[in-house]
Amino acid sequence: MNRLVNRLSYPLSLPVSFIYKAVILLRNKFYDNGLFGSCRFGIPVISIGNITVGGTGKTPHTEYLTDILGREFKIAVLSRGYKRQTKGFQYVELGDSTAKTGDEPLQIKRKYPETIVAVDADRVRGIRRLQTDFPHLDLILLDDAFQHRQVAPSLNIVLTDYNRPVWNDLLLPAGRLRDCLSSLHRADIIVVSKCPADISQEEKQKCIDKLSKYNKPVYFSRFEPGKEYSLSASDKFPFDSANLLALSGIANPDAFFKQLEKQYPEAVIEKISFPDHHVFSEKNIRIILKKAKSRTIITTEKDSMRLISYFCKAKERVPENIYCAPVVVKIDDANSFNANIISHVRENKKNGRLYQN
Numbered sequence: 001m002n003r004l005v006n007r008l009s010y011p012l013s014l015p016v017s018f019i020y021k022a023v024i025l026l027r028n029k030f031y032d033n034g035l036f037g038s039c040r041f042g043i044p045v046i047s048i049g050n051i052t053v054g055g056t057g058k059t060p061h062t063e064y065l066t067d068i069l070g071r072e073f074k075i076a077v078l079s080r081g082y083k084r085q086t087k088g089f090q091y092v093e094l095g096d097s098t099a100k101t102g103d104e105p106l107q108i109k110r111k112y113p114e115t116i117v118a119v120d121a122d123r124v125r126g127i128r129r130l131q132t133d134f135p136h137l138d139l140i141l142l143d144d145a146f147q148h149r150q151v152a153p154s155l156n157i158v159l160t161d162y163n164r165p166v167w168n169d170l171l172l173p174a175g176r177l178r179d180c181l182s183s184l185h186r187a188d189i190i191v192v193s194k195c196p197a198d199i200s201q202e203e204k205q206k207c208i209d210k211l212s213k214y215n216k217p218v219y220f221s222r223f224e225p226g227k228e229y230s231l232s233a234s235d236k237f238p239f240d241s242a243n244l245l246a247l248s249g250i251a252n253p254d255a256f257f258k259q260l261e262k263q264y265p266e267a268v269i270e271k272i273s274f275p276d277h278h279v280f281s282e283k284n285i286r287i288i289l290k291k292a293k294s295r296t297i298i299t300t301e302k303d304s305m306r307l308i309s310y311f312c313k314a315k316e317r318v319p320e321n322i323y324c325a326p327v328v329v330k331i332d333d334a335n336s337f338n339a340n341i342i343s344h345v346r347e348n349k350k351n352g353r354l355y356q357n
Contacts, residue, residue, distance in 0.1 A: 017174040024171070024180050031149045038152035039124050041131070044139040044348045046341070047153040049146025051166055051179035054276070055251035056159040057193040057329065059104045059302070060223065062143045064329040066112050068338050073138035073345055078126045079105040080144060081119030083277045089129050092117040097312060103277060103305040104143065110305075123151045138349045146186075147179055155344050158187040162195045162220075163255070167210045184214045189340070191331070194255060195222045204332075219337050223255075225263050226326035231304055237296075237320035244269045245292045247299040249278035249306065256300055260325065270295075277302075280310045289319060297322045 030036040046065065050056040062077060069075050081090065081102035092101045092109040101109075101119055109117040116134060120126030123145055130140060145151060146158055160166045166184075169175040184190065192207050199220065208218050228239055241264040248256045253273040260269055272291065274284070288297065297319070299307065304324040311318045331337050 013174040017171045020173075021171050021180060025182075028149075028180070028183060036149070038149055039127075040152045040154075041127055041140075043131070043137055044155065044345045045127065045142060045151065045153045046139060046155045046157065046344075047142040047145040047148075047151070048157050048159070049142075049144050050159045051146065051181070051183055052161070052164070052169065052176045053172065053178050053251075054161075054164075054176060055255075056161045057221070057223065058144050058159060059107065060327060060329045061157070061159060061191065061193070061221070062141055063108060063111060064331070065141055065341065066108065066115055069139065069141075069341065069345065070112060070115055072342065073349070074134070074136060075139050075141060076116035076118065076130045076134065076137055077105070077108055077141045077143060078123060078130065078145075079108075079117070079119050079142075080121050080123075081105050082144075083279070084119065086119075089118065089120040089122075089126055092119060097309040098306045099279075099309060099313075103302045106305045106309075107301050108143075123148045127151065139345050146183075154348050155189070155341070156187050157189045157191060158184060159191045159193045161252075162192050162199070162207070165192075165207070165210065184211070184216070187214065187216050189219065189337075190214065190216050191219045191221050193221045195220045195332075197222055197224075217340070220332045222330050222332075223259065223327040224330050225259060226328050228298065228323045228325050230320065231308060231322045231324055232318040232320045234320045239323055240296050241267050243267065243295045245288070245295050245297045246271045247288060247297055247303060248272070249274035249276065249280075249303045250300055251276040256325075259327070260298065263325075278306070280306055282314070285310060292319075292321060295321070298325050300324070301326050 031038060048058050048062050050058060066077060084102040085099045090101060092105045094110060094113055096106055098106055105117050105119050118126060118130060123142060127140055130137060146156060166181060169177050171177045190211055204220055211218050244267050246257055246260050246269050250256060257271050301324055308318060
């Protein structure tokens, strides 16, 4: 049914895509020519973004960078805090709810509790606040900020999903691109994300050839499953992979479901999905728990943040049969990638300097 709707709406959406393209090109031209201003800062600012709607793995890659850079540098992570119910600048604390911070910033904070994590839709204001409050910061990571051109990052990392490559896509609303392909010239590094574990050198070369016109280093990354864990921190309902209810509220649930099918090939898996960043209601939870019965519910890390927030707000214990299936980013040629990022920070960090316009 969805394919039929898409096929019928496609001719109608093309003219809107042309108008959208004209607006985006004009906006980018104004920034490129200095008619619209961009702020540069006295410390490295690394943006992890994409040019498509939906998930390419920005937050897991932000976590990857938080891990490797946090070993040597004093870092902060700044996110928009998508779908939070608060406004303005907020620091993210371990006990916060997703309503206050958004699910992804809270996920990062709980994984890296010693890292400064903040949210602000106005990235310029957010960076200035972080530099004022923490004048000895070495760098700031921006989660999903490639289109936020009021900031001129010192390094732009742009992701494209291997399964939905940007060179095969169209601008909104006919496709999923929210920026023009020509914007990839502003990238410093391109990462082809969500690659299969057995991707061949031939397939890699095809991707490199498609991206060669942008003359940027290209890396390839994949998700590997981490160890599942209980959201209730209880061992009363030990993980049983034989009969699973897979719960997803992310942009691309099929990737999550395929991961589970590969990870648990003998399992009977029932799937239930909601829109990206879905806020679970009492009715949703009742349906989920009824479907689960004595089965194991398994969900994504992002969804787990919203589930925990729901039960905290409802003042209820998290059911013992809900487990999280984390993923870990693995980058091919990680030594080269890591060295490029770390050397960029070492060469550009200048402690103690405040922002400059």
